Amino acid sequence: MRRGYQFARFGRANSRPGRRGKEPRSGVFPRSLLGRDRRVLTKVNDPVHGLTSPVSPSSGRRLFGIEGLRAIAAMGVLIAHCSDFLAGPAVTATVGYPLKLMSSGLTLFFVLSGFLLYRPFVVSLANRRSLPGLRRFLENRALRIFPAYWVVLLVCGLVLGVVNTRALDIGEEFASSTGYLTDGRLFITNLLLLQNYYPEGVKTGLGVSWSLGVEVAFYVVMPVACIYLVKLIGSRMSVAFAPVVLFLIVGTSSLVFLEHVLNSAGSEAEQMYLLWGQSWTAVLARSFVVWCSLFAFGMIAAVLFVAQSEGKIPKTLAGLQLTVLLLPVSLLIAAGLFRTAYRDLGLALFFGCLIVYAATPSANGSAVLASRMLELPPIRYLGELSYSIYLWHVPVIILGLKLRWLVPSSDSLSDYLKGFVIVVIVVVSLSSLTYHLVEKPALRLKRASVSKSGS
Numbered sequence: 001m002r003r004g005y006q007f008a009r010f011g012r013a014n015s016r017p018g019r020r021g022k023e024p025r026s027g028v029f030p031r032s033l034l035g036r037d038r039r040v041l042t043k044v045n046d047p048v049h050g051l052t053s054p055v056s057p058s059s060g061r062r063l064f065g066i067e068g069l070r071a072i073a074a075m076g077v078l079i080a081h082c083s084d085f086l087a088g089p090a091v092t093a094t095v096g097y098p099l100k101l102m103s104s105g106l107t108l109f110f111v112l113s114g115f116l117l118y119r120p121f122v123v124s125l126a127n128r129r130s131l132p133g134l135r136r137f138l139e140n141r142a143l144r145i146f147p148a149y150w151v152v153l154l155v156c157g158l159v160l161g162v163v164n165t166r167a168l169d170i171g172e173e174f175a176s177s178t179g180y181l182t183d184g185r186l187f188i189t190n191l192l193l194l195q196n197y198y199p200e201g202v203k204t205g206l207g208v209s210w211s212l213g214v215e216v217a218f219y220v221v222m223p224v225a226c227i228y229l230v231k232l233i234g235s236r237m238s239v240a241f242a243p244v245v246l247f248l249i250v251g252t253s254s255l256v257f258l259e260h261v262l263n264s265a266g267s268e269a270e271q272m273y274l275l276w277g278q279s280w281t282a283v284l285a286r287s288f289v290v291w292c293s294l295f296a297f298g299m300i301a302a303v304l305f306v307a308q309s310e311g312k313i314p315k316t317l318a319g320l321q322l323t324v325l326l327l328p329v330s331l332l333i334a335a336g337l338f339r340t341a342y343r344d345l346g347l348a349l350f351f352g353c354l355i356v357y358a359a360t361p362s363a364n365g366s367a368v369l370a371s372r373m374l375e376l377p378p379i380r381y382l383g384e385l386s387y388s389i390y391l392w393h394v395p396v397i398i399l400g401l402k403l404r405w406l407v408p409s410s411d412s413l414s415d416y417l418k419g420f421v422i423v424v425i426v427v428v429s430l431s432s433l434t435y436h437l438v439e440k441p442a443l444r445l446k447r448a449s450v451s452k453s454g455s
């Protein structure tokens with residue numbers, strides 16, 4: 001097994017720009033935090049969790065291309081997991097490289113989260129203003145992530161019986177551990193996204209929920225680190241680099257240590273057990289300390305984006321010129337690391353540059369061509385559904401295999417493609433219902449709680 005692919009496999013807010021000094025009627029951050037460059041604000045949106053989306057276009061304007069990038073990330077993860085469950089060796093040999101590339105969707109999600117959620121903090125530091133309030137930030141993040149997650153977990157864990165019910169033993173397949181989530185301890189820890197903090201809970205619940213635990217850890221650690229550093233050093237732009245450096249050092253060091261442990265394992269089955277089984281190594285592999293370096297690249301993108309919009313970069317390098325220079329360089333670095341254990345670091349660097357490029361307007365204030373493609377209505381709608389797509393797709397695949405309307409590990413490309421189309425249709429349909437019936441009401445509740453608190 002190539003270690004780079006192995007690492008990638010386990011890798012597997014809203015206000016309109018307005019006048020200064022006035023608080024928005026809804027959302028997390030003051031309008032004054034959105035910066036001075038009105039061209040940049042033609043598509044601005046409050047920071048949103050990388051896996052979720054704004055409630056409606058009328059609630060605020062988006063950064064160029066962000067919804068489209070979410071759609072790419074969500075569909076990439078879906079394609080990768082379809083290949084895991086449905087593609088046999090012959091199919092993998094035929095389209096293996098594109099499928100392998102699609103497994104990087106989660107990396108893009110983490111980079112998006114780092115960019116979107118760190119950007120308002122950088123704007124505050126650049127303008128020497130107070131940081132966004134921690135309590136409101138955490139409350140709104142909870143309302144973003146938990147309602148839809150709880151609904152999908154309850155339906156899949158108590159009604160359909162298509163969740164992981166225990167951590168794996170050596171040599172065991174994931175499908176053999178699926179069923180109903182009836183264990184009280186596992187049920188509570190999964191509800192709170194704490195299941196990956198002890199060996200018996202690793203990879204239980206929804207197939208992708210371990211990554212939500214990593215997201216929640218980022219929600220807590222990032223703002224607390226910013227607040228502490230501002231108190232220690234003071235509020236200025238240079239402080240914005242401190243959490244980035246911290247996350248890069250911690251994440252890269254943890255990854256190197258984890259890779260050393262994996263290299264000491266004997267068989268491939270033992271390696272998979274160390275990554276996904278009932279071991280403390282698996283707890284480390286599912287933890288924020290291993291993945292925080294990916295968020296750091298999104299945070300670097302936020303610093304670069306704000307520096308451009310706030311005039312902190314010389315005019316000769318501002319705007320699209322800098323990102324056009326960085327994109328090919330980052331792509332070469334990502335290609336060089338692609339077949340190593342550190343492929344996600346290279347891809348995160350490229351994704352960070354891509355986000356800045358897509359979000360930065362052209363000289364006349366309009367979106368660049370790539371962003372206009374990402375803003376096409378079908379792609380943007382998939383971006384709005386991206387969080388629900390992320391939650392639903394693995395349970396749908398497991399259910400399809402149990403009901404035998406999907407063929408497992410098929411060597412027939414036509415069978416694989418038919419199964420993929422079925423999964424996409426069912427997942428998008430369920431995601432549309434979840435988005436309109438759960439995510440939208442949750443965001444309305446967020447607005448109501450903000451107005452009632454008067455903050």
